[in-house]
Amino acid sequence: MPHLRGMTWSHPRGSDSIRAATEAFTAERPDVTVEWAARSLREFEEVPVEDLASRYDLMAIDHPFVGEAVRTGALLRLDEFLPAEVLADLERHAVGPSHRSYTMAGHQWALAMDAAAQVSAYRPDLLPTEPPRTWDDALDLVSKLPSGVTAELPANPVHLWSTFLSLCQHGAADRGIDTTTPGVGGRPAWWPDTGIDPDVAVAALDRVVELLGKVDPISLNRDPIQTLDAMAAGAPIGYVPLIFGYSNYARPGYGGHLVRFGDAPSLPGTNAGTMAGGVGLAVSARCADPEVAVEFAAWVVSPDCQRGPYFQAGGQPGDRRAWTDTAANAATNGFFEDTLATLDASFLRARNPGYPAYQHRGGELLHKGIRDGEQNAHLVRELRELWRQTVTPEGPAG
Structure with missing residues (x-):
């Protein structure tokens, strides 16, 4: 048997x-x-x-x-x-x-x-309108939530990394870089064999720091499950602009409070997709x-x-x-x-040998650097050197 x-x-x-x-x-x-x-x-x-x-x-x-x-x-x-x-x-x-x-x-x-993929989440009892479609509207909402209602952005090292990559995708689209045609190894064009484009990376980190300055500081200790569990249990988290979607929390009776989900914010009139x-x-x-x-x-x-x-x-x-x-x-x-539109536009991470270690160490590097107030350009230079030291060249394309 x-x-x-x-x-x-x-x-x-x-x-x-x-x-x-x-x-x-x-x-x-x-x-x-x-x-x-x-x-x-x-x-x-x-x-x-x-x-x-x-x-x-x-x-x-x-x-x-x-x-x-x-x-x-x-x-x-x-x-x-x-x-x-x-x-x-x-x-x-x-x-x-x-x-x-x-x-x-x-x-x-x-x-x-x-x-x-990373999408947005909200509590409909705290945020009765649909979630914002653009980053400008999302930032405006996070700044103007009703009294007693908070926003989060899961940003422990692994998920800070996820948000950073998603915002690289959005920043690349804003710069006119092709984000729809897979490049080497299935990665986006802004992520060549030499590592993430430095201009794209710096702009993405600028947006990450801006977001973290507007959400609950507990975000830096959270993963998506912790944030969604808190929302379902009754914590007054009205909106999360980027988080991996979990359909469980959108099912009636799964938690004490229903969580709904929508496409991630993007550029006006587009859906650049997020990290798959x-x-x-x-x-x-x-x-x-x-x-x-x-x-x-x-x-x-x-x-x-x-x-x-x-x-x-x-x-x-x-x-x-x-x-x-x-x-x-x-x-x-x-x-x-x-x-579904966000998932259909989502992109792949690197699959090179060595990448999992790079992702782990890169997330830790960004997490510490942001908490310590390091300059984003310096963090990006460290990421590019870490890529050079950790990741082996891409094998046959898949």
Whole structure:
């Protein structure tokens, strides 16, 4: 009897959903068992895939780890097990770049079971109007919230980094740089092999510092789950201009207070997109039952599972057919339709070997530098040197 061990992450979006999908799968395949463990959001963001692949058959992974996984041979090449038409269907119905984020060196290393990007969040009981569409309006709102209502911007080191990158994208669009055509390794044009364009980076940091000066200082200690948990529990946080969306909080009854979501602020008349997140389901190259593991992974990302048990248990699907599903939107106060434009315009981070360490250290560098009041131009020079020291050249494009 095949027995698979999987590692997901410890939020209902990551754990309840995959367990519900597992229950549905094993009801049809009672000869298979799948046992799940869960790690924290921080561990999901930082633990190398090759470490997980030595202990688990199935893994929920973030796309920046793909390059190192390719280099170390940690993951199974899923295209060698799945029919080409299945992969083509997944790509055709992907949300934004979610499917191709796990494509590299001519192979598919994970399947996009979850899609996410930075969007905006608000409490409709505290902010009865729709969230701002432009950065000028967002800054105006944050400055003029009703008495007793606050704004936050999750900005612990990892999520400060996320906001910095999203604002690089917006600043590049403002400068007329192409933000829609993927460049080297799938990254935007403002992020070449030499590192992030320094002019774009300085302008983005200027906006980050401006935002942090207007939101609750607790933001520097928060991740998205902490902010959203606080909003749902009743903290008077009326507006968050950039945060990874979690459809759970938009479902009636999930928390004491409903949180709604909308597209991220952008330039007038445009949607420049933000940093893509999301989760891929990968299979260890050491898996003793690879055919069964791939069959399970393909079930999880199938439209029937994504719209059915996966979504119903709190998952945030990676399949576009679930995002446009009427029932899914009705159950989440329009979460999916209200944020889809931002996800479709979202961009990928680097996937070079060495990038995960660069992201970790870069976030820490920015966090300390901003708290210490360092000059933004100096911080950008440090980031470029860190890139040179940490990140290896891009491998074959994916």
